[in-house]
Amino acid sequence: MWEYSDKVKEHYKNPKNVGSIENADAIGEAGALACGDKLKIYLKINDKGIIEDAKFQTFGCGSAVASSSILTEMIIGKSVDEARKITNKDIADALDGLPPEKMHCSVMGHEALEDALKNYSGDNPGEENVEKTGKIICNCFNVSEEEIIKAIKEKGAKTLDDIREINYAGGGCARCVPNIKMLLDKYAKKDDKLNPVQFILKINKVLETNVAGELGKDSGGIELVNVEGKNVYVKLTGTCSSCKNATMTLKNFVEAQLREHVDPEINVIEVK
């Protein structure tokens, strides 16, 4: 079970300001049923731009309800401009923190509020919005496009799981997963299938750069004789040719190197 703060518990047990407001001056939404959480927020705003009342309805877990509940408490009595300055971190802080996996609940609260205030001032939440948030890909953990590309290019991330391990992006509400996958498609190195010639050249290169040098330390050497399918035929030269540990060297070292760098199904066979 999650480690929820007492504040979170207090708010999911007895949420404040539950319900809807008839003739609300602004209504905002975030989330979706399929994702497992959805939040709707209703605001009553007076002529002076002060939020007089706020109510919410939430489909979601304990921390989603707590985030919504505390958000309504935070904004009642505030001006629209003040409410605009509230961030998702403010919501999480007001709850004495949320577990990292649950940070998206505070993001959802923030998004619903933003959506409501946009409606109120008549802003068009269309393209402008996309552009503004275009740099941040994962709202839950506040990870930018730049950081994700960095994880791919510099840290070698190849899959969504790799990204999640490196900077948590995509590990929250998962709404940004399609965007992360697009970045992976664009920037991650593909293990393209090699044609037979490239396959042989790559084997030879690994033998020359990774293997020959090591064997050379014992005054031994290695030559590539033939490649048939995944079978790689090699000849050991120098001291290696008469070494009684040669089979071990072939399997544990040469084959391991080729499997790691070229193809995991390679078999190395010695030709005398």
Added chain:
Amino acid sequence: MKLVYLDNNATTKVAPEVLEAMIPYFKDEYGNPSSIYDLAHNANVAVKEAREVIAEFLGANDPKEIIFTSCGSESANMAIKGALDVNRNKKHIITTRVEHPCVLNLYKDLEKKGYSVSWVDVDANGDLNIGQLLESVKPDTALVSVMMANNETGTIYPVDKIAQAVKMQNPETKVFVDGVQAAGKVKIDLKSTKIDMFGISGHKFHAPKGIGALYVKSGTMLSPLIVGGHQERGKRAGTENVPYIAGMAAAAKLAMENLNDELTRVKSLRDKLERGILSKIKNAVLNSKSANRVPNTTNIGFQYIEGELILLHLNDLGICASSGSACTSGSLEPSHVLRAQGVPFTSLHGSIRFSLSRYTTEEDIDYTLEKLPAIIEKIVKISPFQKELKEIFK
């Protein structure tokens, strides 16, 4: 506060008789079963007798077919990796979409390592598409792996029939059955089946956590997962965990004695809970719809509300259950079992599993039935899907 434990598919309480059976091996009988002196004799006898009890529990032909392990996951890993390792030229595996993660993730891993895996579907009731399974058997099929009972829905799959049909098509294909959720809940008689390997876990039937067993039919080749000493006839190295082995044997004995209670009293309590919830709560829908189910499990979805919130409110009243909701799992993904069954999103996230045991009382069920409607009502009130809910509750 009152405690009502309805999460016995997650783990069970250790039976007092089990704990008692373990204590001597923590105290005076601490000898290593492999040693030669008198001190070790009783420990050795305890392991030998435990093997006989587990053999009887699983309906094995011979106690030698039982290997003690540390848990259900080890049993599964040992069976799967061990069987594939002695049969390296075959690269095809058949399993179901609804296996336990310990099996499921192992196959996903093997898929990355070059194995091809056929994933068998289930229908809307949770029953397995056996035709699809049998059509997938090829000369290259090394292993067929099907759980006996599903942990989330309790659905029982006809593993004996599957094993027989698979062997008719390809006698060389090995059959592994994850029996973790079946042991203690239904009768198991492996000698009358063609199942080659069958894994169990002690803590699902009132033994402690940290002990399991793997049945390996005589003549089945398996390379060991843990290599080292000669224990378990070379199939699983490591000094025998004598107190836990003795504990699991005591638990198996109790399970055999109480099987009838499980099939009658526990089943009727489960049915009472299930019927009660479905009749009292209008947005409740049954997820475990198969006619073939273990007697202790029900899985119910509550439409347009979220499961973690239900569990938190139940917990506040001392009731323990679990959920297929994304929010309660570390992965933040909703249940793969319910999704495979095609449970709609409207009730998927609000799915709750109740699993009983022989320690569950009628009072526990009445208490749950008394408290749950008010909890659901409270959560329904804060849902943004008021229009949809009004339709359901009208």
